[in-house]
Amino acid sequence: MxxxxxxxxxxxxxxxxxxxxxxxxxxxxxxxxxxxxxxxxxxxxxxxxxxxxxxxxxxxxxxxxxxxxxxxxxxxxxxxxxxxxxxxxxxxxxxxxxxxxxxxxxxxxxxxxxxxxxxxxxxxxxxxxxxxxxxxxxxxxxxxxxxxxxxxxxxxxxxxxxxxxxxxxxxxxxxxxxxxxxxxxxxxxxxxxxxxxxxxxxxxxxxxxxxxxxxxxxxxxxxxxxxxxxxxxxxxxxxxxxxxxxRGAENIYGEVAGYGATFDPKPGSGREPGLRRAIAVALADAGVEAGEVDVVFADAAGSPDLDRQEADAITAVFGPSGVPVTAPKTMIGRLYSGAAPVDVVSAVLAIREGLIPPTTNVELSPEYDLDLVTGQPRTASVRTALVLARGVGGFNSAVVVRATG
Amino acid sequence: MSEQEFTITDLTRILLEGAGAGEGIDLGGDILDTDFEELGYESLALLETGGRIEREYGISLDDDIFTDHRTPRALVAAINGYLKELVAP
The missing domain is CATH 3.40.47.10 (Thiolase/Chalcone synthase)
Incomplete structure (x- = not known):
């Protein structure tokens, strides 16, 4: 079963x-x-x-x-x-x-x-x-x-x-x-x-x-x-x-439906970074098509080279501006091991309320083909969310959370 | 050098500073004959307590001090033994 x-x-x-x-x-x-x-x-x-x-x-x-x-x-x-x-x-x-x-x-x-x-x-x-x-x-x-x-x-x-x-x-x-x-x-x-x-x-x-x-x-x-x-x-x-x-649980916030983890290739190899594959693996694990994802919680490293890699991975999977992307961690800073669990919390609360919290303070650079939620929160029917996280040294992980109701 | 005395008040103060007190444990109550283990202090808490006593009183305790003296009453008596030796070796 x-x-x-x-x-x-x-x-x-x-x-x-x-x-x-x-x-x-x-x-x-x-x-x-x-x-x-x-x-x-x-x-x-x-x-x-x-x-x-x-x-x-x-x-x-x-x-x-x-x-x-x-x-x-x-x-x-x-x-x-x-x-x-x-x-x-x-x-x-x-x-x-x-x-x-x-x-x-x-x-x-x-x-x-x-x-x-x-x-x-x-x-x-x-x-x-x-x-x-x-x-x-x-x-x-x-x-x-x-x-x-x-x-x-x-x-x-x-x-x-x-x-x-x-x-x-x-x-x-x-x-x-x-x-x-x-x-x-x-x-x-x-x-x-x-x-x-x-x-x-x-x-x-x-x-x-x-x-x-x-x-x-x-x-x-x-x-x-x-x-x-x-x-x-x-x-x-x-x-x-x-x-x-x-047991009659009162809060069933959402399902941890998919997970993917990859490791970046050796620096200087010229090969593609691992984040896109991590996303693909997580979606496949959840049995979810890219078009079913309602919001992406980005790792949002905040350095141009790493932002570029992440934007490329998101665009490769979802198409140009193909999915709302947000980074609520802009409000509280990067929390290391705590960051992605906090994003998972935001993801299930976004599902519950039907509201995507904004990426605060940011004005999207025209260099990126992203539908970044900035300025104001965005109301949206959110049933499936993707959370991304990268670790120094080449770690890439992605989790799909999904509404249970 | 005059002899110092080590009392239960000193012990509870040092326990609180180094390891705190467990939920529902009143160190101000009648604890003299209660095992340290029952008071919620595992070996590390006792190691820390012993270290603090050594520092404060300038003595060096045996490694077995807490296995040989498992209650506050026994420990207070043992520490006073060390302090006596300090003035009259």
């Missing part, structure tokens, strides 16, 4: 809000949440803007037992997990512990925690380093902490493939649902707005150095000149549609 993997719960934390309602209220109208870095003094760094999660008081959400052992990205993820359970109407204790797992993505790990401990190591000595440094920095720590807190002992893991990882994790979660798990958490969180994390991001060479929050991250714009990093992400609860219906 075929298994249909559906999204039944959402936890989200981005610069545009904590929780689904706050997030969507801001996202649907294109509210720009990019601003000056406030988590540390970034005035002497080449990049000074970020999409920060504001007003998050961890002690209001988590027991003190968890706070000294967790990086900010883990704290956000744990709170998002609690929200997702609540949204799904599931008490973790009501499902057998080996039938629930956690598969998340991570790009940086716990940089802020690691920075603080390294500082103690070099200024005070090794005996001052927290024992929790052993795991608090680690890529897999969000999966581990969510699993421990909620008693989820089923198949779990972490995927590390930069932005693409957010979709790769969702695909792995879908595999586990197909293999018989009842509930899998998936998604990703990164939060590296601290000096050490910032230096690592600056070294990537693609950060915007603009000081104007509404002119800094402009994918597909003639003025595109890098991206603004953000923090946060999203967690999704995935279930088989029958399991979800049997």
């Amino acid at each position: 075929s298994v249909k993997t559906v999204i039944t719960g959402i936890g989200v934390a981005t610069a545009n809000g904590l929780g689904v309602d706050e997030f969507w209220a801001a996202t649907r109208v294109g509210k720009n949440a990019i601003g000056r870095v406030t988590r540390f003094d970034a005035s002497s760094y080449p990049a000074r803007l970020a999409g920060e999660v504001r007003g998050f008081e961890v002690s209001e959400h988590l027991p003190s037992r968890l706070i000294p052992q967790t990086d900010r990205m883990t704290q956000l993820a744990l709170v998002a997990a609690d929200c997702a359970f609540e949204d799904a109407g599931v008490e973790p204790g009501n499902i057998p512990e080996f039938d629930m797992g956690v598969v998340t993505a991570s790009t940086s790990g716990g940089f802020e925690f690691g920075q603080n401990e390294l500082k103690k190591l070099w200024s005070q000595g090794s005996q001052y380093v927290s024992a929790y440094q052993s795991f608090a920095w680690f890529y897999a720590v969000n999966s581990g902490q969510i699993s421990i807190r909620n008693g989820m002992k089923g198949p779990s893991g972490v995927v590390v493939s930069d932005h693409a990882g957010g979709l790769d994790a969702i695909a792995q979660a879908r595999r586990q649902i197909r293999k018989g798990s009842k509930l899998i958490f998936s998604g990703g969180f990164d939060a590296s707005i601290c000096p050490w994390g910032w230096v690592a991001q600056v070294a990537g060479g693609r950060l915007s150095t603009s000081d104007e929050p509404d002119r800094a991250y402009l994918p597909f714009d003639a003025a595109a000149n890098g991206y603004v990093p953000g923090e946060g992400g999203a967690l999704l609860i995935l279930e088989d549609i029958r399991t979800a219906r049997e």
Whole structure:
């Protein structure tokens, strides 16, 4: 019997809000949440803007037992997990512990925690380093902490493939649902707005150095000149549609219907980048024709060379201006492992409301044959959405989400 | 050097600083004879606690300190033993 993997719960934390309602209220109208870095003094760094999660008081959400052992990205993820359970109407204790797992993505790990401990190591000595440094920095720590807190002992893991990882994790979660798990958490969180994390991001060479929050991250714009990093992400609860219906799930947001992942050819080979094939594979996996896709959530790297590659891939599959394209991440910055799960959230909410959130601040360059949704949100009947994500080093992933009703 | 005393108040303060308290656990309550494990502290939390005690009091604890002393009462007594040795070796 075929298994249909559906999204039944959402936890989200981005610069545009904590929780689904706050997030969507801001996202649907294109509210720009990019601003000056406030988590540390970034005035002497080449990049000074970020999409920060504001007003998050961890002690209001988590027991003190968890706070000294967790990086900010883990704290956000744990709170998002609690929200997702609540949204799904599931008490973790009501499902057998080996039938629930956690598969998340991570790009940086716990940089802020690691920075603080390294500082103690070099200024005070090794005996001052927290024992929790052993795991608090680690890529897999969000999966581990969510699993421990909620008693989820089923198949779990972490995927590390930069932005693409957010979709790769969702695909792995879908595999586990197909293999018989009842509930899998998936998604990703990164939060590296601290000096050490910032230096690592600056070294990537693609950060915007603009000081104007509404002119800094402009994918597909003639003025595109890098991206603004953000923090946060999203967690999704995935279930088989029958399991979800049997327990009377209130929210069945949409189906994870297709997935494709490819790797770019060797640089300099002159061969076509892998994104178009990833899209083709995802559509075939979903059994969807290009003409049935109602909106594409772009990776939107924000650098002219990468924007060109993405626009070419979209145009090759859908034809010139053949499908509405949007990049709500222009409001909150690029969230690394968290970016694509947040786009999947926007995609299912776009399906629910029949509204495509805009690419904020951007004016489409005439160089691209794209139907980019800019300026205002666009009302549209959305039943099938495609989410794209690329990771540094050649990762390309695509996910098709589809209405279930 | 005069002898310092290590009390349950010191222990609960250090536990809270290094590892926090679990949901529903009141470290201000009667915990003297409750196992650390029951209080929600796994080996890493105890490692962190031991490290903090060593730093603050300038002592070096045995690796087995928490396996030999599983409750706050036993640990407080053991730490005071170390502090005594410090002044009268």
